[in-house]
Each structure stands twice: as C-alpha cells, then as structure tokens.
Amino acid sequence: MKIAFYGSSLLSAYWNGAATYYRGLLRALAQRGYQITFYEPDVYQRQQNRDIDPPEWCNVVVYEGTVDALKNVAAEAALADIVVKASGVGFEDDLLLQQVMKAARPGALKIFWDVDAPATLAELKGSSEHPLRTELADLDLVLTYGGGDPVVAAYRAVGAASCVPIYNALDPETHHPVARDRRLEADLGFLGNRLPDREARVETFFLEPAANSSDLRFLLGGSGWKDKPMTPNVNYIGHVSTRDHNAFNVTPKAVLNISRESMAQNGFSPATRVFEAAGAGACLITDHWEGIDHFLKPDEEILVARDGQDVRDILAGLTVERAADIGRSALQRVLREHTYQHRAVEVDRQFRSHSGRKEAAE
Structure with a gap:
C-alpha cells in the first residue's frame, strides 16, 4: 500500500x-x-x-x-x-x-x-x-x-x-551503545531544546541540582540555552547532532529526561530521548509521570525523581557500577519490547x- x-x-x-x-x-x-x-x-x-x-x-x-x-x-x-x-x-x-x-x-x-x-x-x-x-x-x-x-x-x-x-x-540501527567520548564526561547530562512548556522543569530538575552540587559536573545540550543563567559546573555545548546522541548518552554517569509540563500531566508520554538513552545503554533518570512502569521498571531499568532534591539524592548514591547495571537492564528491556x-x-x-x-x- x-x-x-x-x-x-x-x-x-x-x-x-x-x-x-x-x-x-x-x-x-x-x-x-x-x-x-x-x-x-x-x-x-x-x-x-x-x-x-x-x-x-x-x-x-x-x-x-x-x-x-x-x-x-x-x-x-x-x-x-x-x-x-x-x-x-x-x-x-x-x-x-x-x-x-x-x-x-x-x-x-x-x-x-x-x-x-x-x-x-x-x-x-x-x-x-x-x-x-x-x-x-x-x-x-x-x-x-x-x-x-x-x-x-x-x-x-x-x-x-x-x-x-x-x-x-528504539531504532537499534541508529541508537546503540558506543565508546565513551571524554569531551562529554559529566556526572549528569541533559539534552533538550529550550521550550516554554519545559523550561521551569529544567530549572527544577537540572539547573537547581547543579547549583547545589558544586562538586559534580553537569552537561547541557540543546538549542536556545546560551543566555540562560547557569553555574560554572554546567558545561553547555549547544545543539547536538543526532550522530552524537549515542556518545552523549553513554558518556556521563547518568542522563536526565525532563518531560514538558503537558506531557507529564497526561502521562504515558515517554519522549524519544527515553528510548534513545536506553538503547545506548545509558543510566536514565526521569522526572515522574504516570505510566513509567509500562515502559521501564523503576529502580532497576530507570531511576525516577519527583523534584530537584530527588535528583541530588540519586546522584549522591549512584555508583558507576550501579549506573552500568541500570543501563544494561534498560537496553535489554527496550530491545525485547520497545523497538x-x-x-x-x-x-x-x-x-x-x-x-x-x-x-x-x-
């Protein structure tokens, strides 16, 4: 047809x-x-x-x-x-x-x-x-x-x-595990364009934890954030081409998904970034929204934060070994059920x- x-x-x-x-x-x-x-x-x-x-x-x-x-x-x-x-x-x-x-x-x-x-x-x-x-x-x-x-x-x-x-x-042909890129090293990375429906949530879940965690490194990618106030421990790299998404996802210890406000309210609306990150074997932290467990199992295949303090607490207790385990589990799940x-x-x-x-x- x-x-x-x-x-x-x-x-x-x-x-x-x-x-x-x-x-x-x-x-x-x-x-x-x-x-x-x-x-x-x-x-x-x-x-x-x-x-x-x-x-x-x-x-x-x-x-x-x-x-x-x-x-x-x-x-x-x-x-x-x-x-x-x-x-x-x-x-x-x-x-x-x-x-x-x-x-x-x-x-x-x-x-x-x-x-x-x-x-x-x-x-x-x-x-x-x-x-x-x-x-x-x-x-x-x-x-x-x-x-x-x-x-x-x-x-x-x-x-x-x-x-x-x-x-x-997930499209496994385009999003998959790759070698880490030293230029993208961080404790937490977030990739997303600056949008009115998401900006306040980015402040809560990413910029505020960064401002209160001077001993950690944060990586921000996406268009529109150049004039946004942020602390020195945030490395802003601008637009990230899709060819570099896999490296962006696997290099930081963890990556963050932040839903737009309307998507979070409706629930059952995982962003493409969720599956891209899981497909690369990343340890993903997401803001809370109804229906997460329909796609990935909290605490085993994905970590869930309800506010910025949760993000800080997760990072404080997240070892490299546990992050790797979560990433592997997420990859196996999406390959099995969510391509x-x-x-x-x-x-x-x-x-x-x-x-x-x-x-x-x-």
Whole structure:
C-alpha cells in the first residue's frame, strides 16, 4: 500500500523533536512492504541543518513554504492508499489538513497523526470551530505520539471515531551503545531544546541540582540555552547532532529526561530521548509521570525523581557500577519490547483493520 505522509521533517532534527519518531516508524513500515512518500516544507532552516540524507526506504519531497507549493503537494494525496497529516508540520497546518483530506480519493484511509496531543487537544477544547475539529468526523483514525487513556478519551469527546496511541520506541540501527567520548564526561547530562512548556522543569530538575552540587559536573545540550543563567559546573555545548546522541548518552554517569509540563500531566508520554538513552545503554533518570512502569521498571531499568532534591539524592548514591547495571537492564528491556519494529506491528494492524472496515462499508 502507498502512504502519503505530510509531516514536519524526516531529513532534519533541527527544532524538530519528531524526527527520530518518524524515521523509526516509517523505516519499520517500509520493511513491512509499505511504499512511503514523506512531504516536508522548507521552513525553520531545517533543510540547511539536515542530519540524514534522503533514505532509500522512503521518497522525500521537500516543498517551498508557499501556499501554491503546499497545494501542489497536497494534490498528490490522491495517489495514495493511506493519507497521513501529522500535527506540527510548521507551515499553514490548517490549510494543509484541509487540502490533503480534500484530495484523498474516496477509498483511501484518512489519518491525523498527532505528535503533540496535549497541545492539540487544548486548542480543540478552546474552539468548537477549529479546522481539525471540523475534519475529525471525516477522518478514519487518529494516531497519537502517546498519552494513554486520557488522550484517547479526550479525542473521542471532540469527535474522533477512533484514537490509538503509538508510543515512541528504539531504532537499534541508529541508537546503540558506543565508546565513551571524554569531551562529554559529566556526572549528569541533559539534552533538550529550550521550550516554554519545559523550561521551569529544567530549572527544577537540572539547573537547581547543579547549583547545589558544586562538586559534580553537569552537561547541557540543546538549542536556545546560551543566555540562560547557569553555574560554572554546567558545561553547555549547544545543539547536538543526532550522530552524537549515542556518545552523549553513554558518556556521563547518568542522563536526565525532563518531560514538558503537558506531557507529564497526561502521562504515558515517554519522549524519544527515553528510548534513545536506553538503547545506548545509558543510566536514565526521569522526572515522574504516570505510566513509567509500562515502559521501564523503576529502580532497576530507570531511576525516577519527583523534584530537584530527588535528583541530588540519586546522584549522591549512584555508583558507576550501579549506573552500568541500570543501563544494561534498560537496553535489554527496550530491545525485547520497545523497538519501532514492535510499534510497526501495531500500526500495520490498525491500517489493515480500518481499511477492511472501509471496504466492507462501501
């Protein structure tokens, strides 16, 4: 079956947290026989900051950030058996949704894939005339980056016929154990862009523990933090290319996952960073959110902190040997249960099930 997928970017992870998710899932679906074309706009300097070349397993169409170019690529949805419009494309999202679904042929499976369900649902609840809300009745399926039962129930409440979470996972071909890099040595590392929905939590879980632990070294990676006040024991290295993520994860004694506020409130929303770190065999400390134990076992495969003091206490008692044990256990768990191959099985099942229902109804 042919998939036309309209998303933010497959080729660039620059200000694009969904890149790893798209790459892992779409490659796994391609291996199951799907023919995929990914449409991405040339916006936010992503094309100038590509971190992968166009892959063999997916045709990538980059279009200009103009309405005419958008309409031209949207018309190509008519060629697909499955049409997917993702959230957060970054250029005229509402118009793109309308044009893509209008172009889809009658028998095609029409899907909205939400990679930021809390933000999208907040918009939908705030406006009964939101373009997505008016399109939901004509869509066959909503897939989400995570969120569990609360997100499913919320989507059904605003008119979605069906909503299924497809969680982040590990792509072992891109995220795996590597040799340590002495330039990245630290007691605790955190990698994440500066976002309004996360900044206060970064202060609580990372910058405050650093300020109160002058004897420890902290490593901060990600865009936007240059003018953020931080103590001398924080080594800020700016944007970290995906090719260096494995070394970033395995070199510090532990690495930290900090959820955005909305993701933490909804729960069941592990960031891609959780599986990237586990896949590299890192010892991961995460802020608390409902559903952690659905993915990794606390105290054995992941460490959980409810505030900055917890982070300090964990670091104070964490030996190199225990950190290594936790990292090995996490790696074994994600390889066993949480790869994109596992997720693709569920996506394939959803595609075939909903396609079958459409055919039976016609």
